[in-house]
Amino acid sequence: MxxxxxxxxxxxxxxxxxxxxxxxxxxxxxxxxxxxxxxxxxxxxxxxxLKTLEVEIPEFAYLYYAVLVVYRAAGGDTPVHAISAQVWQGQQQIAIVEPIHCVGMVPSQVHLYVRKLLALLDEEYGTRKFASLERIDPQQCPMHPCLHHPLVVA
Known part of the structure; x- marks a missing residue:
């Protein structure tokens, strides 16, 4: 020093x-x-x-799949804040189902919405089930206003 x-x-x-x-x-x-x-x-x-390897997968390039996005705090019995979905074709995202708030819905209503969402995705893209579930913290909810992002009046 x-x-x-x-x-x-x-x-x-x-x-x-x-x-x-x-x-x-x-x-x-x-x-x-x-x-x-x-x-x-x-x-x-x-x-x-580190070496980057690329695998050619042309047979999967036209494969459609859906991802269910759930805005929910960590923990077993936490309520679902919002639900959204993404549709992918190969490695490209081609569609998104805008999120809706589930505040005030009972679990059976949330399940009914997810079934209707799957019916829509089956009709449009032939997707009968979600390939994966992505859980996101409610603090990152993109909808405004909501419980985590109240409407600010100046």
């Missing part, structure tokens, strides 16, 4: 006598810059280790 002049005064001929100009300048430089050098070294290791 000392500058070169202070280190020489402390460890030079007037100090404990361990200062060696052939070695100490290099060691001090390494100590000052070791974080940056280690970070660069780690990056180069990761880049050399």
């Amino acid at each position: 000392l500058d070169a002049a202070q280190a020489q005064a402390l460890h030079g001929s007037e100090g404990d006598g361990c200062w060696n100009p052939k070695v100490c300048y290099s060691r001090r430089s390494y100590a000052r810059h070791r974080d940056r050098k280690n970070q660069q070294r780690n990056r180069s290791r990761q880049e050399s280790v």
